[in-house]
Amino acid sequence: MANRVPRSADVGRPEIRVLLENGEYWLNNKGDLAILDVMVRRFAERCPGARIGVLTSAPALLRAYEPGADPVCYQRGGDWSRRRWSGHSGVTSRLGPEIAGAPMNGWDAAVALPGKIAARVRRIAGRVGDTDSSGSETTSTTTGSVPLALRRDGGHVPNAAATASVVVAIGGGYLTDVDRFQTERTLNLLEYAIGRGVPTAMTGQGIGPLTEPDLLERAGRVLPRVDLIALREGVQGPELLRSLGVPPDRIVVTGDDAVELGYSTRRRQLGTDIGVCIRVAEYSPVGAAMQEAVGRVVRGAAAEFGAGLVPLIVSEHDAEDRRSTMPLLEGYAGAVAPLGRYASARALSRQVGRCRIIVTGAYHVAVFALSQGISVVGLSTTRYYDDKFAGLASMFGTGVQLVRLDRTGAEDRVREAIHELWAGAPASRPELLGRAEDQIRAGRAVFDRIVGLMDADATARRGPDTDPSLPPTFPR
Structure with a gap:
């Protein structure tokens, strides 16, 4: 038996x-x-x-x-x-x-x-x-x-x-x-x-x-x-x-x-790129116009800072993250190739580590980032994701800004959050790493x-x- x-x-x-x-x-x-x-x-x-x-x-x-x-x-x-x-x-x-x-x-x-x-x-x-x-x-x-x-x-x-x-x-x-x-x-x-x-x-x-x-x-x-x-x-x-x-x-x-896996892949120095992932699903609806707006903002910020744009694909269910994220990088010369369908979680976390900040509608991209001392702009249209990002903000204490994409002025708010976190990224990193260590313990x-x-x-x-x-x- x-x-x-x-x-x-x-x-x-x-x-x-x-x-x-x-x-x-x-x-x-x-x-x-x-x-x-x-x-x-x-x-x-x-x-x-x-x-x-x-x-x-x-x-x-x-x-x-x-x-x-x-x-x-x-x-x-x-x-x-x-x-x-x-x-x-x-x-x-x-x-x-x-x-x-x-x-x-x-x-x-x-x-x-x-x-x-x-x-x-x-x-x-x-x-x-x-x-x-x-x-x-x-x-x-x-x-x-x-x-x-x-x-x-x-x-x-x-x-x-x-x-x-x-x-x-x-x-x-x-x-x-x-x-x-x-x-x-x-x-x-x-x-x-x-x-x-x-x-x-x-x-x-x-x-x-x-x-x-x-x-x-x-x-x-x-x-x-x-x-x-x-x-x-x-x-x-x-x-x-x-x-x-x-x-x-x-x-x-x-x-x-x-957090433990993310922390174990951290680099000695803060990265220089902008990571991006947008989740479009039944439980995370984002309209086409707002997807295009997020793309304009991240491409514009990357060009301003001379940064690469890194697609960070978490969910491969029906290729949902890949289908919604890759169009955000179209036309940008500094776009980084995505990892393959069967890349490991550790490989994705290392890809996160090359970034200075992250813009994401996917929760675990934010986990990988924060546990390496990388600040996050969290994108949400639902209470489900509001709660996810609010929970991360409470656990890490800094480095998280939530933007509701279904509200007036969302495009400007995403732009402002990127600039604010980019400027404050070096100062936030030590506290984020300390909070990660506390959670691992x-x-x-x-x-x-x-x-x-x-x-x-x-x-x-x-x-x-x-x-x-x-x-x-x-x-x-």
């Missing part, structure tokens, strides 16, 4: 099985990949020999990005792999995601196709409920009745949850009204684990806006029972959790775990508490070089 817990060969005890709820199963977002990278590394360092399972819909692509992790494929039942992966000895690890990503993604798509076709046929026949865009079944909480059975028993919970040592929902902004499917899926997994005595934790969470009555009721049943919830911001999340009945001693504000301290939730012998495996009070060495 794939889910049977084997005995560890060295100590004769059950092996540690860490199950990570990943916020973006198709691995299309480099912000989520950064968080995943940090959490996999932390568990691998602190719990040698543990199996680190990652819930995903793209198991082959996951091996390209995280060769030390075990893919737990949600669409195929969510079982632990029958074969334990050898980590960095594999071919995909040696090639890296830039080379291996395309064929691995193609393999995932080919394997998933029969299931998608079958799901579509069943849906048309009226035998199942709605599906998400990937063809996987959704849950429904409209009646207050949530299936908590494993997938092998006809439910929605991945089979791997039955034998996990700990379940951790790693960072993201997916517990919110605008991502109902992932909100329900995560709450299902946590509730199943809690009901069976499996330790649970949530890290780097950006919770909310959460206003839908059924989602609030569902969250109020589950979240107060989670052992530990770490938030990436302290403006909205703590009050929302308290209103849901989460005990204060289970809530801690750490910042985003991707807080994140590692929470990780210590998560390890402490597991079997005592897992805590004893801590290595001598993992002091949570120290930030990563420069540069990694």
